[in-house]
Amino acid sequence: MRALRILLVLLVVVGALFVAADRLALHFAESEAEDRVRISGGSAGTTEISIKGFPFLTQLAASEFDRVDVTLKDMKTEAAGRAIRVGEVRAQLHDVKLGSGYSSATAARATGTAVVSYADLTAAAEDGVTVAYGGDGKVKVTGTVEILGRPISRSVVSTVTRADAHTIKVRADEVPGEGIPGVEQLVRTKTDFEGDIDGLPKGLELQKVQVTESGLEIALDGSDVSLTG
Structure with a gap:
């Protein structure tokens, strides 16, 4: 034993x-x-x-x-x-x-x-553009454009989607144009954007x-x- x-x-x-x-x-x-x-x-x-x-x-x-x-x-x-x-x-x-x-x-x-x-998204955006939470699965993008020599700031509610395996896309649902021709397109040049998220380990891709x-x-x-x- x-x-x-x-x-x-x-x-x-x-x-x-x-x-x-x-x-x-x-x-x-x-x-x-x-x-x-x-x-x-x-x-x-x-x-x-x-x-x-x-x-x-x-x-x-x-x-x-x-x-x-x-x-x-x-x-x-x-x-x-x-x-x-x-x-x-x-x-x-x-x-x-x-x-x-x-x-x-x-x-x-x-x-x-x-x-x-959102702070990092704002830092990576163009000058004069800020990105924040917009509620209900949306983001709020605020951009400043110049019309007839005067700066005009507009905030829009935007949808974020996956464009492809490495790219996200942000597009405003609606841009108030106030009846001024070209205002919507001008604002969208600031508020609508897309970007590739590079640097991920090779083979890892965006899905959603x-x-x-x-x-x-x-x-x-x-x-x-x-x-x-």
């Missing part, structure tokens, strides 16, 4: 050591991965990597992970030639395979969300845009998503 107890204790100790080694290796790998993530056409203030699944070491040995969560914060990129800040990008990557020497990683499929605040009180929430989806390069 004593020998059996000793054996059980040894098994517990070995198991605990394996778990500790596994978690230590996981922490080290996540830190290394955070330093290696590259964003095409953009940069991120901070990158967080969370590798799911247990044990980690067996997944590493196979160079394949069931799921990896990536969070990019304070991402800076461009839209329509203007700098734009994307507050946060969260992505869940599935079936992630490591490249030779662990220098690259590609996910078979991925989903996620990008968040852009939702207008919320705090900003735009952009649903992301993709396949063969690259974490580096």
